[in-house]
Amino acid sequence: MAMHLIQAIPGMPKPVTEAEVNGFLQARLNMQLATIDDAGYPNIQPVWFYYDKDSGKVYTGTQKTTKKVQNIRRNPDKIYFSIDDENSPPKGAKGRGEAIISEDIQKNVSIMEKMNLKYLGTLEHPLAKMLMENARNGVEVVIEITPKFFSAWDFGKAQ
Secondary structure (H helix, E strand, O other): OOOOOOOOEOOOOOOOHHHHHHHHHHOOOOOOOOOOOOOOEEEEEOOOOOOOOOOEEEEEEEEEHHHHHHHHHHOOHHHHHEEOOOOOOEEEEEEEEEEEEOHHHHHHHHHHHHHHHHHOOOOOOOOHHHHHHHHHOOOOOEEEEEEEEEEEEEEHHOO
């Protein structure tokens, strides 16, 4: 699925490519996920994420009782996310999207396995074991984000 890609810094000598953003989204970085709370304020949380380039969707896991789940249930079309690498030269991708909460245990276990392998490198780590158990018993749910666009930047493109 082709991503809708916007250059965050117009006028750079070289544009950020879709392949570069796809590669960047595989990095072991946190995603800042912004939702809107019941008073209309942004609620920003750092989360692990998994990007599926075939579907173009971004996934993250959380316990189903969290504030971000409540916020998404109330405002599923008001999601913003940002993933940035502070190492020099700074680069990243951000975007807006719509989210749904998946309570499909089989699907969630599969996504959580991919996320744990990305961040921990194994399913044997105690944290991975806890997260996988929570996914299997429905305590952990998956937030599935369908991005409207990715706005990407890479200051290395200035040379």
